Amino acid sequence: MPNLKIALAQINPTVGAITANTAKIIDFINRAKEQKADLVVFPELAITGYPPEDLLLKPQFTTDNLAALKEIVKQATGIAVYIGFVDQNKKGIFNAAAFIEDKKIKAVYHKMNLPNYAVFDEKRYFQEGKNPVIVKYKGIKIGLGICEDLWVEKGPYLEEAKKGADLILNINASPYSIGKIKARHKIVKKIAQKTKAHIVYVNTVGGQEELIFDGGSMIADPKGKVIASAKQYEEDLLVFNLEGSRKLTPFLDELPEIYNALLLGIRDYVGKNGFKEVTIGLSGGIDSALTLVLAVDALGKEKVHPVFMPSSFTLKQSEEDSLLLAKNLGVKLEDLPISSLHDAYLKGLAPIFEGKPADITEENLQARIRGNLLMALSNKFGWLVLTTGNKSEMSVGYCTLYGDTAGGFAVLKDVPKTLVYRLVAWRNSQGKAIPESIIKRPPTAELRPNQTDQDSLPPYEVLDPIMQAYVEGNKSLKQIVKMGYGKEVVCKVTSLIDRAEYKRRQAPPGPRISPRAFGKDWRIPITNKYQNK
């Protein structure tokens, strides 16, 4: 067994912030040195943040990242460093990692397996590495690799193990989805057993638009047992001697896991984009209530400014519930009635609308007035607008473009309605926040008298599994019907999903928690006449 003290530097870099990321890296190197670590391991593309996307097409960007690497190399005294960066040669650029010792780059590994599916576009930018790499450090043979290399049949690790590697380094920017951490433990275990080596798995932490990197770095022994693991959802420096006793952070359960993922998504979208405070339109419904509680939990109550914008269709209960919720959370609720604005629009449009019956137009106007008011607050006070729509609504287009979709970050964009209820129940179990009457009343957009969601949509217990099979599972209509749903409701839900594409294209980003969110991993054409079968 290799005797080595390893520091897993689970940092939260910001995409593009090369100077600040470098300062953070150097700080973590120094902290690892203080704890007498022999080796400190940083995540994939730690210098640039992940994913840099088309910044990688700027030659200057790679140049700047290489200059930063030089600065980091200078710090590697008395400790070895394994760190992700963008390398470059005549063939192009590489998703690379440097093993640094004694102020020298001892080895560079070029990622051999470039993911180009789901949220990943690495073949757009990077050339494929061709060779596994082993370095010898303090008498131990160490096999190098990056992220995807762990997950594929023909990764470099088996060859590295054959050549005698006792320790394998795998650095990641592995985005969160529900239960992903368990899949990671499983694969790390498998590769440890196959290679009969210790595996050091270091993940990034932090939110980058829709992506949430959840940390949870770990070390597994050659038997596949995880012997050390870092925190989820926050930076951590886990220093561990391979001969020491186990040092484990237990998994969070499903609901707190999701809840914490959303908190990190909010905190980092707000913070990394230079905002300090947020505003939220509160309707009296459960989605805006959960969004508000999440925002308060993520940012602190003094940073969150909810606004109540009643129309003539708004029930007294909506106002009372909103006030009670605000009171529970200790936030001030602003009041901006929209009736007179709605009337002014109807009056202005009356001549051109003459003889036409009222329809969705008048409903959408209300939502758009609210969107305008929130954006006015955003403009005047610099508050980021958090939108409140859930994944079920975003799927079937039960939302108003430029209305309730207007804002900077869509907190529940990937949270189906049925999960909204479960998250609320869990959050309330941690300390009463959301009034019972908000949970119990039937969902409504309150854009006409006595409206409920179920006037237009099937019950969410039916809609959600159909949506998930179609969106997340790429299932055909026939397959979904076989799951036990009526053909009519399946056709209705899927065709609503198909027709709402133009709304999603103009929606703000929101944190991804499912295997497939409406974001980078959803590239369905708007102009699309495919008739699903």
Place this chain on the structure above:
Amino acid sequence: MPNLKIALAQINPTVGAITANTAKIIDFINRAKEQKADLVVFPELAITGYPPEDLLLKPQFTTDNLAALKEIVKQATGIAVYIGFVDQNKKGIFNAAAFIEDKKIKAVYHKMNLPNYAVFDEKRYFQEGKNPVIVKYKGIKIGLGICEDLWVEKGPYLEEAKKGADLILNINASPYSIGKIKARHKIVKKIAQKTKAHIVYVNTVGGQEELIFDGGSMIADPKGKVIASAKQYEEDLLVFNLEGSRKLTPFLDELPEIYNALLLGIRDYVGKNGFKEVTIGLSGGIDSALTLVLAVDALGKEKVHPVFMPSSFTLKQSEEDSLLLAKNLGVKLEDLPISSLHDAYLKGLAPIFEGKPADITEENLQARIRGNLLMALSNKFGWLVLTTGNKSEMSVGYCTLYGDTAGGFAVLKDVPKTLVYRLVAWRNSQGKAIPESIIKRPPTAELRPNQTDQDSLPPYEVLDPIMQAYVEGNKSLKQIVKMGYGKEVVCKVTSLIDRAEYKRRQAPPGPRISPRAFGKDWRIPITNKYQNK
């Protein structure tokens, strides 16, 4: 020289419309038969339309396309057919093409070179083909291939030529950008000379969201001379005997080329998305004027409904010019004043804005009121809203999210302001449309008294080349300064571009005419702290 009569079926399929595309293909086969062609050649992925994007992740989609191919196979009597489709085997799916003869698939070629740059994501979906393919038909050896195969160093054609191919088929979905047709002629010429074979180059035609396929299919002889060419911007069936005399369609000049690309983009976005009519906010400025003329030229004047929405800052000249423009085009101009709506917002917001000076908030409100009104017309009458912002504005964020960016299709999204002027001059040279006073007045958003664009922005003759170097050329600040621009103005323009990313993310699609438009080929993070140097 091979004696063969070849039909180039330059069709306009719709993405996903497998049944309709198949009917169109069969119709073109029959028309080619009527003209006694020996072989009819269709574009890349003709059955599914291009690009199908994530429809390709649905297994049923590939199944449906294979069933359509079977239907097409049945039609191949007395004529051979070469056509693009999605093939499938155990390894995955392929961007493929079938050579069909006597109701049988004689050969299938799998695209060997999958573009995964710019607007292309083919490695997200397809496996790479491994083998060049030759078929023998009527005594002639024919080399098969698809699109990108023509452009790469190691394409299949050289090997096919070595094996005796006298004729090479290259089928495409090659998107338009300015001057692209010349680049295509150049590469076809080069490959013809290298292979000493006839090259049959068939392109798709039509608009698919941001992409415009401009047609211009052609045949080159082994000396590299183009001996036959099809129309640009419309469907065509070019039937040509390789021993016959030349049959050429001349290139359009630059400005009519761009103008026609925009017309096709509008026509197909409107038509393929099931709209019949459009609405446009007319300001009295040159961008909305050009958008209106393009819409009228694309759709016919009876399908276009311009709206004038004056505020208290709107000059009389704006109204007069708009009325004159509408009169020139024979369209009715709707009038929807916004002053009372603006007042109603200011009144509603007064308590919460108390003590705060007027700023951009009040300006944005005007733009958002106009956006709401246009969307109300869209909801009530089913008109698609065409937005009017140009690429210069979209670059530096000189636009209001949910205001003037609200709509379904952004006609000038990829047209810089200086090009707007050139297009207007060309269009007026074809028949006076846009009043001189619209062309001559200084650009203004008219959101406050005496405002002009140049209060906030450098002159467009400076802004546009800086923007193009930065956006289209990935140039560093240092490089742009070296082009002859002041450091200060370069920093200003590029940092405005960087900061406007969140607006672009929620903007509607618009037709791509440049080498890099704000669309699929622009994947810059919103959360991005990169300090350009």
